[in-house]
Amino acid sequence: MTCEACTQAEVNPRTGLYRIGCAECSARMLAHSPEFAESAARQTLTQPYKAALAVALVPGERIEQTHQRVRAWDRRIRGLLSPAVAAGLRLDPFCDPEEA
Numbered sequence: 001m002t003c004e005a006c007t008q009a010e011v012n013p014r015t016g017l018y019r020i021g022c023a024e025c026s027a028r029m030l031a032h033s034p035e036f037a038e039s040a041a042r043q044t045l046t047q048p049y050k051a052a053l054a055v056a057l058v059p060g061e062r063i064e065q066t067h068q069r070v071r072a073w074d075r076r077i078r079g080l081l082s083p084a085v086a087a088g089l090r091l092d093p094f095c096d097p098e099e100a
C-alpha cells in the first residue's frame with residue numbers, strides 16, 4: 001500500500017509530498033502535526049490527536065497501532081535531524097500506550 005509519495009519518503013522522510021487517501025502518507029503527515037506534538041509533550045493520546053489518528057486508520061487496525069506508525073515516522077524524520085538519534089540513542093520519552 002505504498003504510493004509515489006511513500007516511495008520518495010523512503011529516501012527522504014521529510015519530503016512534503018503526500019497522497020490523499022494513502023494511510024502511510026497520513027501517518028507521516030500526522031508525525032508533523034501539532035496534534036501529535038501536543039500529545040507527545042503530554043505523553044498521552046490527547047482527544048484531538050485521537051481524532052486525527054482516525055484519518056490514518058487502515059481497516060482492522062487499532063488506534064494504538066496507527067499511533068505506532070506515526071511514531072515510527074516521527075523517529076525517522078527526527079533521525080535525519082539529530083546525529084544522536086541516528087546513532088540509535090533513545091531520545092524520545094514518549095511512552096507506549098501500554099505503559100500509560
Ligand SMILES: [Zn+2]
Pocket residue numbers: 002003004005006018019022023024025026
Ligand atoms: Zn503514501
